[in-house]
Amino acid sequence: MSGLTFSVQVGPISQEPFHVVHWLAEAKGISFHGTDVLRVEDGRIVEYWLNADSLRAAQQLGALSS
Secondary structure (H helix, E strand, C coil), rough: CCCEEEEEEEEEEECCCCCEEEEEEEECCCEEEEEEEEEEEEEEEEEEEEEEHHHHHHHHHHHCCC
8 A cells, every 4th residue: 555654552562572562554544553563582583473453444445344
């Protein structure tokens, strides 16, 4: 999506080996939230989990009814 911007809403929160950030994505009047969780070992990301509110984005795009 062109013009997509992300802003950090909460975090980063770190409690080794985990790092968490909650973000807001916005573009062309559409917005949705997400949370990234990373597990870091020896300075490298070894696991990554993403939770994004893609249902909200799809509803705003008109792909699904509210």
